[in-house]
Amino acid sequence: MNRLLIIVLLTASCSPVRRVYIKGGDEAALRHDYDTALNQYKMALEKDPRNIEYRLKYEQSRFAAAFAHYERGHSALAEGDSILAKTELRQALEIDPSHRLAQQELQKLEELDAPKNSVTAVKRTELGAHSNLEPRVTGPISVQMIQDGRAAFETLSRLAGLNVIFDPDFRPSNVQVELDNVTIFVALDTLAIQTRTFWQPVNRNTILVAPDNQTKRREYEQHILKTIYLSNITAATELNEAVTVLRTMLSLRFVAPVIAQNAIVIRDTPDRVAVAEKIVEDIDKAKSEVVVDATVLEVDRNYLRQLGILPPQSTTVSHSSGGTDSSSTSTSKSAPLDLAGFGASSFSFTIPDTVAQLLQSESNTRLLQNPRVRASDGKLAKIRIGSRIPVASGSYQPTTTGSTPVVQFQYVDIGVNLDITPHVLMNHEISMQVIVQIQALAGDRNVGGVTLPVFTNRSVDHEIRLQEGETNILAGLITDTEATSLNGWPGVSKIPLLKYLFSQDQKSRDKTEIIIMLTPHIIRMPDITDTNQRSLSVGTEANTKLRAEP
Numbered sequence: 001m002n003r004l005l006i007i008v009l010l011t012a013s014c015s016p017v018r019r020v021y022i023k024g025g026d027e028a029a030l031r032h033d034y035d036t037a038l039n040q041y042k043m044a045l046e047k048d049p050r051n052i053e054y055r056l057k058y059e060q061s062r063f064a065a066a067f068a069h070y071e072r073g074h075s076a077l078a079e080g081d082s083i084l085a086k087t088e089l090r091q092a093l094e095i096d097p098s099h100r101l102a103q104q105e106l107q108k109l110e111e112l113d114a115p116k117n118s119v120t121a122v123k124r125t126e127l128g129a130h131s132n133l134e135p136r137v138t139g140p141i142s143v144q145m146i147q148d149g150r151a152a153f154e155t156l157s158r159l160a161g162l163n164v165i166f167d168p169d170f171r172p173s174n175v176q177v178e179l180d181n182v183t184i185f186v187a188l189d190t191l192a193i194q195t196r197t198f199w200q201p202v203n204r205n206t207i208l209v210a211p212d213n214q215t216k217r218r219e220y221e222q223h224i225l226k227t228i229y230l231s232n233i234t235a236a237t238e239l240n241e242a243v244t245v246l247r248t249m250l251s252l253r254f255v256a257p258v259i260a261q262n263a264i265v266i267r268d269t270p271d272r273v274a275v276a277e278k279i280v281e282d283i284d285k286a287k288s289e290v291v292v293d294a295t296v297l298e299v300d301r302n303y304l305r306q307l308g309i310l311p312p313q314s315t316t317v318s319h320s321s322g323g324t325d326s327s328s329t330s331t332s333k334s335a336p337l338d339l340a341g342f343g344a345s346s347f348s349f350t351i352p353d354t355v356a357q358l359l360q361s362e363s364n365t366r367l368l369q370n371p372r373v374r375a376s377d378g379k380l381a382k383i384r385i386g387s388r389i390p391v392a393s394g395s396y397q398p399t400t401t402g403s404t405p406v407v408q409f410q411y412v413d414i415g416v417n418l419d420i421t422p423h424v425l426m427n428h429e430i431s432m433q434v435i436v437q438i439q440a441l442a443g444d445r446n447v448g449g450v451t452l453p454v455f456t457n458r459s460v461d462h463e464i465r466l467q468e469g470e471t472n473i474l475a476g477l478i479t480d481t482e483a484t485s486l487n488g489w490p491g492v493s494k495i496p497l498l499k500y501l502f503s504q505d506q507k508s509r510d511k512t513e514i515i516i517m518l519t520p521h522i523i524r525m526p527d528i529t530d531t532n533q534r535s536l537s538v539g540t541e542a543n544t545k546l547r548a549e550p
Contacts, residue, residue: 225266436461
């Protein structure tokens, strides 16, 4: 029965799925042939969908295969081969549809191949209250006149089929207007500049002209209320920072964040609100994300050598009398010394054995950890490899009868501790702030009657800058302990060659080396489009106004 059970277990451990697919996938992964490895793991997972090991290998190879195709596509794009770049990027998305970076690169390539359409101009009628104005003439006009400002506004208004009213403080002056092939809105703006006034629509066919000063603008300029919802900025500090940018750039008075709804509420003129929307659209981008492959290799090398003959280092002499032990009796009278039985046979000598040792041992232990961590740009990612050790800490709490000791425990992480803060740059390089701390137990120490653990500590804190996929090797975290001891007869143990007959030489060496390799991979970049990089005419410092530009 036992033999049958062993045969069944061996057969199960050497199943055809593991023997064919998993072994083939592991071999392909070692050759960096991630497409073959992915297919092998996929077939193994189809055979046994509940196997967690197969699913883990499949997901790891899927990420590696998609990233390999993305890298080849990115390299082809840098070399100017857009056809190969598209093919590789499409394959990366077929393997991993969530590969955001490949999707962004492919979208940019497709936009470059799209037919070039004329850029739609920003129209004044699309901005808030100006959309209520319905002039009779919408096409280009040409105007030439020399007259006072009031008559000039009336002439343009009649030409466009609009009514015009003036503020009581309006003071007309003679102006010369020569405009060719412009819209009615441009003509009204130009005349307002010449007369130092501004105009505002009152209804669909009436405008108001008033002196251009802060008081009149606050009195006549129409405001709109807009709530802008953000999709990528989630932290309260980032939302407040966006509000600060709007206040600084546009001198907004009525703007406030709504943290619960992740939104910004603005009340201002249509032009200012439109510019604010443009700014929010430009800065509300998804953060870059990085996957860091960390490989931790710990190698322990122990060496021990014991060589020589250790002679007896002590001799025990004992005396035995033939009669009763004299020390066990005591009288008040002095007894005569009896030396009759005192002789050579009354003493015995005990000499320990001579020990000869010829021993040499070496050991080499390797511990490998390969964790993977995903982090957003500027966010701290932690990796802890090891265990947690409780450390007692105490204090005295006063009571009515004196003081009572209070013991508390704090847990300390021992092993390898990695703190990584990545910053993704726009040229696809990664700057990482890396803190490596390696702690281990180094015995105990008695402090005030309490036994406390002692830790060794090796740490490195530095900032590195790597290309995407480049590996940084952090080595040299070495602990080297060497001890030598010599036991034997004084004098003789110092004589060359003879010392091995009358002494024993022991030498031990413990060496621990830790190597850490970090390889970052960018999986997401901010989706910055050509529209985000395009400049926008927003008027003057005193008067924010969007202008129609082709």
